[in-house]
Amino acid sequence: MNLYQRIRDHSRAEHLPDGTTVYLRPLRDSDLEHANEFFAALSERTRYLRFMAPMPQLTKETLGDLIRAMYESRSAVVVATFEHADRREELIGGGRIVPAGRRGTCEFALTIVDRWQGRGVGGVLMREVIRRARLLGYRRIEGYVLNVNAGMLAVAQHARMNLRVDPDDPGVITVYRALYPFVRG
Numbered sequence: 648m649n650l651y652q653r654i655r656d657h658s659r660a661e662h663l664p665d666g667t668t669v670y671l672r673p674l675r676d677s678d679l680e681h682a683n684e685f686f687a688a689l690s691e692r693t694r695y696l697r698f699m700a701p702m703p704q705l706t707k708e709t710l711g712d713l714i715r716a717m718y719e720s721r722s723a724v725v726v727a728t729f730e731h732a733d734r735r736e737e738l739i740g741g742g743r744i745v746p747a748g749r750r751g752t753c754e755f756a757l758t759i760v761d762r763w764q765g766r767g768v769g770g771v772l773m774r775e776v777i778r779r780a781r782l783l784g785y786r787r788i789e790g791y792v793l794n795v796n797a798g799m800l801a802v803a804q805h806a807r808m809n810l811r812v813d814p815d816d817p818g819v820i821t822v823y824r825a826l827y828p829f830v831r832g
């Protein structure tokens with residue numbers, strides 16, 4: 648993908664604390680061809696934290712969720728880098744928003760590939776997901792996080808989310824915040 652295509656796809660550049668530039672853009676049809684590859688590269692731990700259950704392969708249901716999110720006003724976003732010597736694009740993370748089944752509320756999920764975790768990509772992606780949720784008109788965003796997932800809980804707290812232990816399952820924490828249309832995220 649060249650600079651022209653990047654602009655056409657509304658890609659936005661962000662800088663990580665170590666100075667690396669990453670690009671945020673909507674998920675595209677062509678990315679789905681690489682969905683299995685992206686998933687296969689994730690460690691067992693990352694998959695477990697993301698899906699809160701062992702997930703040996705990408706299921707039709709998860710892929711279906713992603714496709715729906717993509718067509719629902721581009722509510723799926725990826726983070727890419729061009730750090731390779733040949734300047735090819737590498738997808739290093741993805742986030743998606745789906746309606747939560749309650750009026751005005753959406754549910755988010757994030758995944759960063761293992762070798763990029765802990766470098767600030769999750770924080771950048773979280774802010775983008777919140778920005779998009781607000782643009783889509785949601786008034787509340789929430790996510791479900793295992794209580795052992797210190798990384799996601801830290802990202803949520805940085806994004807000024809509240810934390811609530813699920814009364815039916817103390818192992819799961821709901822992270823949530825209100826989205827006011829004109830308040831900066």
Ligand SMILES: CC(C)(COP(=O)(O)OP(=O)(O)OC[C@H]1O[C@@H](n2cnc3c(N)ncnc32)[C@H](O)[C@@H]1OP(=O)(O)O)[C@@H](O)C(=O)NCCC(=O)NCCS
Nearest residue numbers: 696697757758759764765766767768769770797798799801
């Ligand atoms: C959770 C996840 C999205 C976080 O993204 P990330 O890129 O690793 O996180 P960042 O580097 O942006 O970290 C943001 C903050 O969290 C802290 N953090 C990150 N990982 C941490 C960990 N394992 N323990 C404690 N704090 C952690 C960082 O120190 C940073 O805080 P700081 O700015 O005060 O230094 C990513 O690790 C991931 O994909 N994990 C597996 C899948 C998953 O858990 N998805 C979430 C389900 S909703």
